[in-house]
Amino acid sequence: MIKLGLVGAGRIGRLHAENIVYGIRGAELVTVADTLLNEEMEQWAYSLGVPKASKRVEDVFSDPEIDAVLICSPSNTHExxxxxxxxxxxxxxxxxxIGSNLSKIEKALQVVEDNKVKLQIGFVRRFDHNHKKVHDAVKEGKIGEPWLVKITSRDPQPPSVDYLKTSGGIFFDMTIHDFDMAxxxxxxxxxxxxxxxxxxVNPVVADLNDFDTAIVTLRFExxxxxxxxxxxxxxYGYDQRTEVHGSKGCVWVENDRPNTSLVLTAQGTLGxxxxxxxxxxxxxxxxxxxRxxxxxxxxxxxxxxxxxxxxxxxxIxxxxxxxxxxxxxxxVPKV
Amino acid sequence: MIKLGLVGAGRIGRLHAENIVYGIRGAELVTVADTLLNEEMEQWAYSLGVPKASKRVEDVFSDPEIDAVLICSPSNTHExxxxxxxxxxxxxxxxxxIGSNLSKIEKALQVVEDNKVKLQIGFVRRFDHNHKKVHDAVKEGKIGEPWLVKITSRDPQPPSVDYLKTSGGIFFDMTIHDFDMAxxxxxxxxxxxxxxxxxxVNPVVADLNDFDTAIVTLRFExxxxxxxxxxxxxxYGYDQRTEVHGSKGCVWVENDRPNTSLVLTAQGTLGxxxxxxxxxxxxxxxxxxxRxxxxxxxxxxxxxxxxxxxxxxxxIxxxxxxxxxxxxxxxVPKV
Amino acid sequence: MIKLGLVGAGRIGRLHAENIVYGIRGAELVTVADTLLNEEMEQWAYSLGVPKASKRVEDVFSDPEIDAVLICSPSNTHExxxxxxxxxxxxxxxxxxIGSNLSKIEKALQVVEDNKVKLQIGFVRRFDHNHKKVHDAVKEGKIGEPWLVKITSRDPQPPSVDYLKTSGGIFFDMTIHDFDMAxxxxxxxxxxxxxxxxxxVNPVVADLNDFDTAIVTLRFExxxxxxxxxxxxxxYGYDQRTEVHGSKGCVWVENDRPNTSLVLTAQGTLGxxxxxxxxxxxxxxxxxxxRxxxxxxxxxxxxxxxxxxxxxxxxIxxxxxxxxxxxxxxxVPKV
Amino acid sequence: MIKLGLVGAGRIGRLHAENIVYGIRGAELVTVADTLLNEEMEQWAYSLGVPKASKRVEDVFSDPEIDAVLICSPSNTHExxxxxxxxxxxxxxxxxxIGSNLSKIEKALQVVEDNKVKLQIGFVRRFDHNHKKVHDAVKEGKIGEPWLVKITSRDPQPPSVDYLKTSGGIFFDMTIHDFDMAxxxxxxxxxxxxxxxxxxVNPVVADLNDFDTAIVTLRFExxxxxxxxxxxxxxYGYDQRTEVHGSKGCVWVENDRPNTSLVLTAQGTLGxxxxxxxxxxxxxxxxxxxRxxxxxxxxxxxxxxxxxxxxxxxxIxxxxxxxxxxxxxxxVPKV
Structure with a gap:
């Protein structure tokens, strides 16, 4: 049984915590730490049956009982x-x-290596049934040599302006998933x-010196x-399509829907x-x-x-x- | 150049006539005959460039110039x-x-055979790109032995009550296409x-001793x-689907649409x-x-x-x- | 916390047991009973953390700790x-x-009523995201009055001949799900x-006085x-399609696939x-x-x-x- | 009846000629001219029933009987x-x-204007049922303000190297259709x-100082x-997809296929x-x-x-x- 500590109990941290408690066998969440811990967070941790909740992240890092940590705190704390x-x-x-400061990231990677611990980054889309199939088809040579990679990635609605102020910009916050996918x-x-x-989408974004719509062309090695x-x-919802075109064919995936229904009326066929x-x-x-x-x-x-x-x-x-x-x-510098 | 005469200038007769004039090479429509010929029909024939229009069907049958006839008159005249x-x-x-009186049909077939002329029946769906593909897949053994044949055939709207009075009933007028498909x-x-x-669909149909909805189960030889x-x-439109399930797989076809568009909004995906x-x-x-x-x-x-x-x-x-x-x-009697 | 006992630890019983242990909050499986209990079953129960495993079904029915039972034993024991x-x-x-003997079923329903306990039958398809959507669309009037219900239900492969010998026949064993769906x-x-x-599918089925392929037409009240x-x-896999056609339209669902990929090659587009x-x-x-x-x-x-x-x-x-x-x-007799 | 003359009887010229003869009412092709006219071309024209075939393009331009010309000759003759x-x-x-020399194109446009004749360019995709639907949905405001236009345009196989030598490069020969679509x-x-x-696709293309694969990002006014x-x-065939994403939704079209069949076997579902x-x-x-x-x-x-x-x-x-x-x-210079 692997014992886990969570650092950062925001939206994504809670999502992981609930998955661990209800959906993962062989792992146990023993501590939740958040520097902004409040009563609501404590209640949430309690309802999950997590034994400890703390305001001090050290309570996770220094706990000898804990085997592994989940870092879900703000980006600027990651390194x-x-x-x-x-x-x-x-x-x-x-x-x-993983971070935003290149030299700090490099240093962090060195510390990870020196201490022989495992580090996994939360590029969750690699574990998706659709995108994985595209990857597998390419890897298995089903489409020959890959020539064109196409990724469509659109959010259903923009985050709050407050969030955007500290997000680091669309390329670091949103497109970064697509860079990994590419x-x-x-x-x-x-x-x-x-x-x-x-x-x-929203003119305020210009004041933040950011973009809300982008097209990025990539050249691969x-x-x-x-x-x-x-x-x-x-x-119309989260639009997540990927495609690779190659010398022997093409593979693509469409978006998922909650069910396969079609309602057919005089107006057309509604999925x-x-x-x-x-x-x-x-x-x-x-x-x-x-897992x-x-x-x-x-x-x-x-x-x-x-x-x-x-x-x-x-x-990238x-x-x-x-x-x-x-x-x-x-x-893009080679590392 | 094959010279054709049309007998019956109703909806389906006109459809064939226009196809021959504008869409078929190697054939020429030389006479249109309809016992109800009126000025409007004559104008229509003239506009197509058909040289003769007549009230007497004999003007088609006895014309030595004519190689072949298209019989598009009411069903009770067919034999x-x-x-x-x-x-x-x-x-x-x-x-x-082909007709409704069994002994007359048999006699007509004998006359056709004795006179060594060709007779083709207008089961148009055999020439459809979709249904033909189902047929071909079965014939080529792609699904192994055929076990289940499924046909959905629904009209967009019922014909007029006047038409229904003389249609012969749903099985002779509508399902007959599906019997041939089967x-x-x-x-x-x-x-x-x-x-x-x-x-x-319409309670009046009961007064006509007919049905407007039906399910027919068939057992094949x-x-x-x-x-x-x-x-x-x-x-939602003409619903024309066919399917054959067999020992090695299944083949089916979906309905055709005027284009492949999908309009995606918050309400769903509209085809x-x-x-x-x-x-x-x-x-x-x-x-x-x-052709x-x-x-x-x-x-x-x-x-x-x-x-x-x-x-x-x-x-059937x-x-x-x-x-x-x-x-x-x-x-079903064997013939 | 509802305490549950399982009676019958075959394929479907185990499926429910594992779901309860790993996927359902608020319920606890405390006993597994199977008249054929053997070491392998005991191990399985142990691995799930179920405290008791027994050869005697009374150990479930008479246990005062148990709130509810899951009956997953052979069909002839159900009543x-x-x-x-x-x-x-x-x-x-x-x-x-629920059973096969009509008078015993009626008696069992009476006993259930007399004892004011809840009885749910495992017609699992009612809880499926696809079929539920068809049901909801009909219920919400999206297709008007329902006129035609169509259900396709095909298993990927036939059960063993041994199973077929005691299954009660295709209508009781397989189509029964579709009768409930209808x-x-x-x-x-x-x-x-x-x-x-x-x-x-298999000529041996004829010796069992059973069928392996069927078409059933229903007339509704x-x-x-x-x-x-x-x-x-x-x-090609489990084929589970449902459709309702009505006065204002039609709703249907297609089969589910593990992902939405399409691999396009010179041979065609492979889903x-x-x-x-x-x-x-x-x-x-x-x-x-x-749940x-x-x-x-x-x-x-x-x-x-x-x-x-x-x-x-x-x-039915x-x-x-x-x-x-x-x-x-x-x-069908009215009850 | 509009009388037409064709200049250039290559692949695309013949395609238009045959459409006019067999598919267009109200127009008549009276002359075919090609500076490389040979016996085979004459035979082809004769088989279509075109009365005149000539080696001199002036026989089209100066013929008082001719109302309009179709210019299907090599690109460098267009202006x-x-x-x-x-x-x-x-x-x-x-x-x-329309040409490749900017000042000559401008001059040609002036001559067209001065002579008050009509000039239509063969951007055939504007008349396609799919792309037209995307255009119409945008124009009718169904997707709100357009934000992102996506065009995928891939040929099934590369043209001959000889053709590529004089094609003007991928952007002038192939992408030009997509620029108009955009x-x-x-x-x-x-x-x-x-x-x-x-x-x-083919390393020889590099020797021609051309590309065979390209991604082009556009910024619209x-x-x-x-x-x-x-x-x-x-x-896998001609890949022709278009899409516009906007403030109120998205519209896209998929590729056309010869029929809607799906063959389902243990290997998957083959369209x-x-x-x-x-x-x-x-x-x-x-x-x-x-038309x-x-x-x-x-x-x-x-x-x-x-x-x-x-x-x-x-x-562009x-x-x-x-x-x-x-x-x-x-x-892109404004004109």
Whole structure:
């Protein structure tokens, strides 16, 4: 039985906590820590049967009973917490992004390596039944050499302006998932990025020096090209499509719906809306990624999405950000 | 150049005439005859460039210039006109049904045989791109032995009560197409029929001693079972689906739509309505069946849907009618 | 916390047990009883953390700690066990069919009523996301008056001959689910059945005086017609489609697949096979039905699928069986 | 009856000629001219019933009987032939591209205007049932403000190397259709282009200083963004998808197939391959565009795709070409 501590009890932290308690065998959540711990959070932890709730993250990092930590705190704490966890010999599951400061990320990766702990980054889409199938078809050679990677990724509704103020910008907050997908699906690293952004959903976003709609062209090490289109608003639901076109064919996936019904009337044939957002769409994938993390610890395996994957996604995001601002293609540094 | 005469300038006759004039190479429509010929019909024929229009059907049957006739007159004239055409050495394309009086049909078939003319029955669905694919998949063994044949056939809206009064009943007028489809798709004759009818669309139909909704179960000579569901009203458009399930798999076809668009909004994903009715749905098939008829004449081939096919469909319809009225399965006589 | 006892630890019993242990909050499985209990079953129960395993079903029925029982034993025990449980004041979840002896079923229903316990029958498909949507669309009037109900239900592969020997026949074992679906989707009782069976999958089935392929036509109290097509073998996976056509439109659902991928090559566009069988297809529905049962106990609600629903499905199955054997439509007795 | 002359009897010229002879009422093809006229071409013209075939294009331009010309000769003749036709008072249907020399195109447009003849450019996709539906949905406001335009356009197989040597490059020869689509679907002009090309299909293309795979990002005057992905080879058939995402929803279209069949076996569910190439895919659209052209002449209407549309597509292609070669976004000059 792997004992886990959670650091950060916000939306994504709670989602993981509930999955562990109700959906994962062989793991036990023993402590929840959040620097903003309040009565509501304590009640929530209690209702889950988690024995300890604390305001001090050290209560997780230094607890000898705890085998592994889940870092779900704000992005700007990630590198530090990774290092603290690693130095205490804890295995680490860290939500994306791994960080924003390149040299701190590199240092954190070194500390992880030195302390021989496992680090898995929360790129949950790799565990999705649809995108995984695209990846597998490419890997198994079903479409020959990959030539074009296409990713559509649109949120149903924009986050709050408060959130946007500290999100780091669309490329670090939203597209970062797609940058990881691009590497995962193509089986190759990204060498150059050309990004084009616009403010179309909400004019306030321009004041934040951010974009809410973007198209990013990628050039891969293996010669393939890729394209991501993002928008912060898709009123019809979370739009998550991936596709790889190659020398022997093409593979793509459509969006998931809650059921396969078609209602046929004189107005046309009405299918269900798509699943609303990531909680619904990646429900199974969130469970699967923690299962894989627990498994990696138990069987001493390498996690399938490691710190270097987290680092590379940040490097691509930085290149995209620079490209969109300066109006030119930008090389991605090789690491 | 095959010279054709049309007998009966109603809806279906005009459809064929326009296809011949505008869509068929190698054939020429030289006379239109209709016992109810009026000024409007003459104008229509003139606008098509057809040289002769007549009130006397003999002007078609006895014209030495004419190679073949299209019989599109009311059903109760079919057997007589077939015989008249055959005795005059004309090849015959006859709309369904071939007739309603069994002994007259048998006699007509004999006259056709004696006069060595070709007779093709207008079972247009055999020439449809979708249903043909189901047939071909079965014939090529892609689904192994056929076990279950399923046909859904629903009209968008019921015909007028006037039409219903003389239609001969749902099994002779509407299901007769499906009876032919059943034989075509299964590659086997029907040996027993069990039908169940209801009046759900319009209560007036009950006064006519007819049904507007029906389910017909078929037992085929090769042991397979089949089922047809019919309804005189489907507000979402002409519903034309076929399916064959067998030992190695299944093949089915969906309805056609005018385009592949999906409009995605907060209400769901809206696809196009189905093509409205047979004119739209079987547009290409109506042209194809006449092309095949012309070809059969030119190259001296057997038409792919002949008089015996027309006769067998009538025999199944009679069995279905009896079954629905008497509440018991009815054997189909072997011919 | 509702305490449950399981009677019958075969395939379906274990499925429920594992769902309760891992997927249902608010319920606890405290005893497993099976008259054929062996070491392997004991190990299985132990691995689930179930405290007691017994060879005596009375250890469940008479245990004062137990609130409710799950009857997953062979069909011929169902009526007796229902009565025994009810007399001991236990709520009852009973797998389909509720029984096979009509007078015993009626007696069991009386005992249930007298003892004021809840009885839910395991018609799991009512809890499926697809079929539920068809039901809801009909109930909400989206398609107007229901006229035609269509159910396709085909198993991926036939059960063993040993199983078939005691299954009670295709209508009691397999179609019984569809008979319940027909009532659920139409919102109406079945008044007449006309069935047609064949042995196409395996000739041995004929020796058992059973069928492996069937088409059943239904007439509903509200005037609608229905049709079910069954086959014991569909090599492409479990085929579970439902449809209701009505005065204002139609609603149907397609089969579920493990993912939405399409692999496009020169050979065509290849989608995933359907989910293989009921374990995969109704995975969520099996959990949902037990949740509803627990909920009904906790909140003192009527279970949505009760003993009368179980009884009515058996009455339809008997009519279908008689109809198929005697070649005539058979009335369903009103209860 | 509009009398037409064809200039250029290559693949596309013959396609138009056959459509006019067999599929268009109200128009008559009276002369075919091709500077490379040979016996085979003469035979072809004769078989169509076209009275005159000539080696001299002047025989079309100067023939007083001719109302309108179809320019289907090599691209480098387009501007000159447009001017010659206009000066002779002929209406003009000119295949894409309108030309390659910007000042000559401008001059040709002036001559067209001065001579008050109609000029329609052969952007056939505007007349396609699918893409037209996307356009209409946008125009009717069904998706609100357009934000993202997505076009996938892949040929089934690359043209011959000989063809590629004189094609003008992928952006002028292939993507030019997509540039027009982008304007048509968005309802807005393109102001900036950023293109990224690669040679992945055939290394010989690199020697020609061309690309065979490309991603082009567009910025529209109305603020929207667009993206086109092209590839010269898609072994699964002509891939022609368009999509517009906006403030109130999204509209997209899928590829057409020859029929709706699904063959279900243990290997999966196999749908038909897509229609192979433009001849099959845009069969109806090729007829429709000529019908519209004839109609514009008869009713004195403006053609829906005029010379300025042709010119603008060339300007975007030039910007794309420069962008791909110099690795930077390029502005599209306003005209």
């Amino acid at each position: 530090d917490y990774i290092m603290e966890a690693a130095r205490n010999g804890k295995h680490i599951f860290c939500e994306k992004p 590497r995962y699906l193509s089986g190759s690293d990204v060498v150059e990025v050309s990004a084009c952004g616009a403010v179309l 293996n010669g393939a090209l890729g394209v991501i289109d993002n928008c912060r608003q898709a009123v 269900e809306p798509f699943l609303w957002f990531f909680v619904e769409r990646y429900k199974e994938a969130f469970i699967a990624e923690i 894989v993390f627990i498994d990696a610890i138990e069987k001493n395996l390498d996690p399938p999405v490691d710190g270097m994957d987290g680092f590379k996604a940040v490097l 995001a930085r290149a995209a950000d620079e490209s969109a601002r300066e109006g030119k293609p930008v090389k | 007589d006109y077939i015989m008249e055409a055959a005795r005059n050495g004309k090849h015959i394309f006859c709309e369904k049904p 034989r075509y798709l299964s590659g086997s004759d029907v040996v027993e029929v069990s039908a169940c009818g209801a009046v759900l 090769n042991g397979a079972l089949g089922v047809i569901d019919n309804c005189r009203q489907a507000v 196009e309505p189905f093509l409205w009715f047979f004119v739209e749905r079987y547009k290409e098939a109506f042209i194809a069946e006449i 095949v008829f012309i070809d059969a004449i030119e190259k001296n081939l057997d038409p792919p849907v002949d008089g015996m096919d027309g006769f067998k469909a009538v025999l 319809a009679r069995a279905a009618d009896e079954s629905a009225r008497e509440g018991k399965p009815v054997k | 007796d066990y229902i009565m025994e449980a009810a007399r001991n004041g236990k709520h009852i979840f009973c797998e389909k069919p 009532r659920y989707l139409s919102g109406s009782d079945v008044v007449e059945v006309s069935a047609c069976g064949a042995v196409l 509200n005037g609608a017609l229905g049709v079910i097509d069954n086959c014991r073998q569909a090599v 995933e096979p359907f989910l293989w069988f009921f374990v995969e297809r109704y995975k969520e529905a099996f959990i949902a039905e037990i 509803v049962f627990i909920d009904a106990i906790e909140k003192n609600l009527d279970p949505p699928v009760d003993g009368m629903d179980g009884f009515k499905a058996v009455l 199955a008997r009519a279908a069986d008689e109809s198929a054997r005697e070649g005539k439509p058979v009335k | 000159d032939y447009i001017m010659e036709a206009a000066r002779n008072g002929k209406h003009i249907f000119c295949e894409k591209p 304007r048509y679907l968005s309802g807005s002009d393109v102001v900036e282009v950023s293109a990224c090309g690669a040679v992945l 109305n603020g929207a963004l667009g993206v086109i992905d092209n590839c010269r080879q898609a072994v 038909e391959p897509f229609l192979w190439f433009f001849v099959e895919r845009y069969k109806e659209a090729f007829i429709a565009e000529i 519209v052209f004839i109609d514009a002449i008869e009713k004195n209407l403006d053609p829906p795709v005029d010379g300025m549309d042709g010119f603008k597509a060339v300007l 292609a030039r910007a794309a070409d420069e962008s791909a070669r110099e690795g930077k976004p390029v502005k």
